[in-house]
Amino acid sequence: MAEIRVENVQKSFGAFTAVKGSTFTIEDGEFFVMLGPSGCGKTTTLRMIAGLELPTSGKILLGGEDVTFNRAAARDIAFVFQLFALYPHMNVRQNIGFPLKCQGMPGAEIRKAVDEAARLLRIDHLLNRSVSGLAGGDRQRVALGRCIVRRPKAFLMDEPLGTLDTEFRDLMVRELRELHNRIGATTVYVTHDQLEAMAMADKIAVMNHGVIEQFGRPQEIYDRPATMFVADFLGSPPMNFLTFEGAVATGQQAVRINGADIALPELREDRAAGELALGVRPEHIRFDDASALRGQVFGAEYLGTTQIVAVETAHGPIKARLPADRVVRTGETVGLAFRSQNLSLFDRKSGRAIRSALLEGSRHG
Known part of the structure; x- marks a missing residue:
């Protein structure tokens, strides 16, 4: 795993600036959450870290290496999407092992790696099942397994629990944090849900209109809001x-x-x-x-x-x-x-x- 540094990154789409001069550091092994309302720039920032978008200006470093203009495939990261992005014609085992198959790994090594990831996620009993018949929580575990099996430098997650019902979401919040603790991953997680952020994060960046309004530990942000927006966005009521x-x-x-x-x-x-x-x-x-x-x-x-x-x-x-x-x-x-x-x-x-x-x-x- 690796430290991620974002230095004065800006992203514009024509006349519209989606991210305005963001600077922050995600420590090696940290669970980092980008929190804010829809359209605040958090997903755009995540996509720039992933290499799915290139910044207009600024610099992104992964493990000390400047990856600002590297393609996503060259960054050794894994991305979990909100809508799972599973292959419906493959079973669970095939879905999890697909990235390793694309890398040309021998079949025996793929099987071993898939078995290990499935045990970690407690879905080893589902390996031969079709993904189309799984519940939402299990499908999300399969999507996570496909990322874990590669052992990347960092996991990037874009509102991965957004489509789950309340019961599954609460369960997955606990399991995601436990999984993070077990594998020691550097994790960047995007959400608009303050409860998810407060429950999982080591550090939070609260974004609004493309600007990071506050960066810090959950208790500090809740107790000592730097702006009225942060004070109003966190807390229920x-x-x-x-x-x-x-x-x-x-x-x-x-x-x-x-x-x-x-x-x-x-x-x-x-x-x-x-x-x-x-x-x-x-x-x-x-x-x-x-x-x-x-x-x-x-x-x-x-x-x-x-x-x-x-x-x-x-x-x-x-x-x-x-x-x-x-x-x-x-x-x-x-x-x-x-x-x-x-x-x-x-x-x-x-x-x-x-x-x-x-x-x-x-x-x-």
Whole structure:
């Protein structure tokens, strides 16, 4: 396996720029996820790493080798597509072994390699079955087997679970991560599903309009979003925003919203003034009758051990995650209190974080 480095890569299609100056490094053996909405540039980036698209500018290195303009066949990578791309006239064994057959490997070696990959994926009992009669999860395992059997430098996966139902998708999320751990592969995985990304990734790059808005570990991105887009895209429900006019400066410890002084986390920028947004995750909100920041309950969604309570405030709607046994009534006026160490503050105009939540036991600038 190998490290992948993407250096200032840009891709344009005529006047439209799909990827704008992306730079990041995927460590050897890392499970790396590119996350973002449809059309954000994540699949185009993956295709450039694979050699299926050539960048307009920039550089791509695989294991220290410059492969920017190498064809896909010369890059020693394996690609898993969303729609499996299996050969319906071949059985499972033939599908998995086909890349080795194309390389001219002797039949005995192909059989051994296919048997090993099938055992790893727990589909050895299906080797003589037709792929057309398999369930979606098993067909995805066959597609993975066809990649694994080659032992490439890196696995590239473009929304491979997108066509599966919820039960199969949850199962395959666990199995993909376990498979990654067993074989120590360098894996680049594209998805629009934040739950898949958070469950599997060592590192995540969140993309929007062709730009990587944030790159880091799942906890860091969730707890310390660099932009309002990242804060809104990750989380279910996403981060709440209370918008207000104000200013912050170095050394300022709190902002005043609706008569309530709300303590702030550390400073990320020197100062900002204008329209601001205070960001808070639903799990970092509690009801407090003594709080001057108040709102009216307009709905509740029960989720077993917790409930999501929706509150309308003068600065926008808020969703709080509370214990299921907390009694709330529609129309009730409640006070809202926030955990200050878990707040973020954003400049509404740029969307960038001015101050950001603290990670447990650490301070980051």
